Amino acid sequence: MPVPTTGHTTESLTTWLAERIALYLKRQPAEIDPDVPLAEYGLDSVAALSLCGDIEDDFDLVIEPTAAWDYPTVHALAGHLVEELAAEAAKDGGA
Amino acid sequence: MEHQPYRLAEEFDRFLGDPDDPGEVFSHARCVELDDKEEFPADICRRFQEWGLPEQYVPVEYGGRLRDYEQVLQLVRAVARRDLTCAIGHGKTYLGGVCVWVAGSAEQGARLGAEIMAGVPVSLGLTERAHGSDLLAGDVRTDDKAADTEGHWLVSGEKWLINNATRGSVLALLTRTRPDGGPRGFSVLLVDKRELDEDTYRHLPKIRTHGIRGADISGIAFDGARVPRGALVGAEGAGLEIVLKALQLTRTMCAALSLGAADHGLRLGLDFAEERELYGRRLIDLPQARQVLAGAAADVLLHEAVALVAARAVQTQTAELGVTSAVTKYLLPTGTDQVLADLTGLLGARAFLKGVYAGGRFQKVARDHRIVGLFDGNTLVNLNSLVNQFRSLARGFRRGTGDTAGADAACDLTAPLPPLDPARLTLVTRHGSGVMAGLAASVDEITRRAEQNPVIGPVAAAARRLLDVTTAVHAEMEEYQGVLTEVPPAAFEVARRYTLCWAGAACLGLWTHSTDHFGDDPGTGELWRDGRWLHTALDRLLVRLGEPAAAGEETYEELLGALRAARSSGRLFSLLPQRLPERQPVRTGAAAVESERTSC
Numbered sequence: 001m002p003v004p005t006t007g008h009t010t011e012s013l014t015t016w017l018a019e020r021i022a023l024y025l026k027r028q029p030a031e032i033d034p035d036v037p038l039a040e041y042g043l044d045s046v047a048a049l050s051l052c053g054d055i056e057d058d059f060d061l062v063i064e065p066t067a068a069w070d071y072p073t074v075h076a077l078a079g080h081l082v083e084e085l086a087a088e089a090a091k092d093g094g095a
Numbered sequence: 096m097e098h099q100p101y102r103l104a105e106e107f108d109r110f111l112g113d114p115d116d117p118g119e120v121f122s123h124a125r126c127v128e129l130d131d132k133e134e135f136p137a138d139i140c141r142r143f144q145e146w147g148l149p150e151q152y153v154p155v156e157y158g159g160r161l162r163d164y165e166q167v168l169q170l171v172r173a174v175a176r177r178d179l180t181c182a183i184g185h186g187k188t189y190l191g192g193v194c195v196w197v198a199g200s201a202e203q204g205a206r207l208g209a210e211i212m213a214g215v216p217v218s219l220g221l222t223e224r225a226h227g228s229d230l231l232a233g234d235v236r237t238d239d240k241a242a243d244t245e246g247h248w249l250v251s252g253e254k255w256l257i258n259n260a261t262r263g264s265v266l267a268l269l270t271r272t273r274p275d276g277g278p279r280g281f282s283v284l285l286v287d288k289r290e291l292d293e294d295t296y297r298h299l300p301k302i303r304t305h306g307i308r309g310a311d312i313s314g315i316a317f318d319g320a321r322v323p324r325g326a327l328v329g330a331e332g333a334g335l336e337i338v339l340k341a342l343q344l345t346r347t348m349c350a351a352l353s354l355g356a357a358d359h360g361l362r363l364g365l366d367f368a369e370e371r372e373l374y375g376r377r378l379i380d381l382p383q384a385r386q387v388l389a390g391a392a393a394d395v396l397l398h399e400a401v402a403l404v405a406a407r408a409v410q411t412q413t414a415e416l417g418v419t420s421a422v423t424k425y426l427l428p429t430g431t432d433q434v435l436a437d438l439t440g441l442l443g444a445r446a447f448l449k450g451v452y453a454g455g456r457f458q459k460v461a462r463d464h465r466i467v468g469l470f471d472g473n474t475l476v477n478l479n480s481l482v483n484q485f486r487s488l489a490r491g492f493r494r495g496t497g498d499t500a501g502a503d504a505a506c507d508l509t510a511p512l513p514p515l516d517p518a519r520l521t522l523v524t525r526h527g528s529g530v531m532a533g534l535a536a537s538v539d540e541i542t543r544r545a546e547q548n549p550v551i552g553p554v555a556a557a558a559r560r561l562l563d564v565t566t567a568v569h570a571e572m573e574e575y576q577g578v579l580t581e582v583p584p585a586a587f588e589v590a591r592r593y594t595l596c597w598a599g600a601a602c603l604g605l606w607t608h609s610t611d612h613f614g615d616d617p618g619t620g621e622l623w624r625d626g627r628w629l630h631t632a633l634d635r636l637l638v639r640l641g642e643p644a645a646a647g648e649e650t651y652e653e654l655l656g657a658l659r660a661a662r663s664s665g666r667l668f669s670l671l672p673q674r675l676p677e678r679q680p681v682r683t684g685a686a687a688v689e690s691e692r693t694s695c
């Protein structure tokens with residue numbers, strides 16, 4: 001079920017990412033500190049690539065699979081997603 | 096219909112001469128001798144150079160002749176059919192170049208292309224002694240603390256188990272360029288040994304191996320080697336990404352090694368069964384022996400079909416190569432090891448002895464092939480990479496998405512291939528597999544054909560069963576789609592089942608899209624007509640999926656007939672026609688081999 005593409009904040013995306021990553025790692029979302037690199041939780045670099053599929057599915061946003069390599073914490077990735085979503089919205093608005 | 100990749104492979108094979116003639120440079124006798132002496136086949140590699148094989152490793156945009164991967168597949172298969180040491184020892188130059196083809200600059204590509212065409216061996220240095228498949232643990236590194244690193248990198252550390260590390264002049268080296276590593280902490284450097292100060296690197300001794308004993312498997316240790324900054328391939332920090340993309344290409348092309356090994360093993364098994372006389376009958380007249388041979392023949396065609404689709408999919412479905420390559424690199428090596436194991440049972444002692452039957456070639460090919468499932472991403476690594484993609488594969492199958500147009504073009508052998516665009520390679524297959532998404536349409540098509548031609552009825556029934564199993568396998572995948580870290584053994588088993596289903600979908604796609612063009616050939620046409628090769632392929636796959644058999648003895652008997660006919664008319668046993676340079680066998684019954692009659 002796609003989430004509405006407007007109104008995302010770093011906070012809402014942080015929550016979404018922590019939940020998703022907790023699911024991958026079979027942990028509780030509260031255990032995921034948004035400033036700790038995902039690799040430290042045992043999410044290996046190839047597994048981290050899978051995030052892009054879920055992001056595309058839930059936000060209708062196509063990102064590079066390697067985004068999780070370039071933005072290796074929940075916070076960093078949430079910040080990147082906010083920017084990408086804003087850029088996407090601007091593109092759609094201008095069209 | 097003529098199929099160009101087979102024509103060129105036939106021409107190349109003819110140039111190499113009759114391998115049964117010990118006077119030829121690339122003869123079976125010579126390969127066995129070199130293996131015994133553990134000597135590199137340098138004179139044979141010179142023959143490849145004379146013909147222009149290295150040009151086939153270099154993309155046309157860099158001055159070479161590599162345009163269609165299907166062509167390289169058939170050329171390397173022709174070499175592998177005679178000797179895997181040569182195929183691996185020479186073909187490794189393609190592996191060495193591929194990082195540059197994927198991510199290098201135009202200038203780097205042109206320069207490396209010229210070197211390769213001039214015969215310079217190139218190698219790929221990923222693995223380290225302590226870390227095996229764990230590439231991100233690599234310790235070969237650059238030192239950025241040294242004073243004068245403006246114009247160059249200072250490289251130190253050791254790569255070990257590297258094909259052509261010693262003979263090669265150029266090496267694509269996965270190097271840690273950030274001390275703390277991580278997925279952005281590595282880069283590929285194209286290191287030219289000829290430019291290095293000789294005190295700053297040394298070769299490690301040749302490592303003795305169980306198979307491909309003549310190959311140069313060694314290593315290289317750097318100690319502050321000054322590598323020019325221009326050696327960087329792609330962006331700094333992009334090393335892992337480049338290597339993982341390059342491996343998608345090389346893993347797909349490894350199919351050529353398995354196909355060639357199986358061609359060779361099947362030929363030896365057939366000749367033995369034709370010639371061996373026991374209890375007053377020839378071995379080939381014993382039902383058990385016939386079953387083994389026909390089963391091996393069915394697997395060989397199944398593997399060929401998968402490899403054809405996969406090699407074409409490199410260009411038609413580039414964005415799904417992460418799946419295609421993992422399936423191919425899992426299925427062909429393990430399937431071919433199994434074919435060789437089955438034939439070992441048929442050859443009995445002669446699979447064990449050196450020098451008694453066919454110069455001991457069978458034990459050699461079985462030994463040599465063992466490496467194919469180990470290097471370039473081993474069996475489990477490939478299954479693991481499929482497990483990592485279960486989420487998007489299951490979702491894609493549910494929705495019917497994936498590049499189906501690309502899959503159709505891969506399956507239609509008459510469709511021209513678009514040039515490879517390396518920019519389309521991606522580490523994640525986003526929308527599922529087009530080959531799988533096309534399965535339902537292929538099943539409808541064969542069902543429709545079966546209505547016109549009832550002989551195809553059982554094949555269509557097998558196809559429908561495959562679709563049911565495939566649907567069930569995708570449901571099993573959904574259960575493991577969250578498994579991204581500690582992959583349980585059961586998920587590997589689901590991945591294995593997935594590869595069998597993918598192979599079935601590829602076979603069905605290939606048959607439905609191509610049979611109208613290839614059924615008329617006087618030699619191979621009978622394999623296509625009435626879905627014969629497809630029938631046994633689906634049967635083999637369904638049985639491996641734990642389903643009841645789909646083809647009876649008569650179907651296998653027909654296949655065995657086709658195998659024997661190909662041999663006696665000097666053709667390769669394959670889906671498409673190709674003549675072999677060998678002289679025909681002279682069949683004089685048991686006398687041709689030995690005169691033992693008792694079972695002891």
Ligand SMILES: Cc1cc2nc3c(=O)[nH]c(=O)nc-3n(C[C@H](O)[C@H](O)[C@H](O)COP(=O)(O)OP(=O)(O)OC[C@H]3O[C@@H](n4cnc5c(N)ncnc54)[C@H](O)[C@@H]3O)c2cc1C
Nearest residue numbers: 219220221222227228256257258312470471473475476479
């Ligand atoms: C003849 C030869 C030539 C070679 N040529 C080259 C070359 O040119 N360049 C190069 O870089 N390397 C080369 N290699 C190295 C080869 O690629 C490595 O052997 C390979 O990467 C695996 O490493 P390993 O054998 O040390 O096993 P490891 O990776 O240490 O694996 C040990 C065990 O763990 C299992 N395993 C590994 N990963 C997983 C996983 N994800 N899930 C479950 N189980 C797993 C393996 O199946 C195996 O059983 C060559 C090797 C040989 C033998």
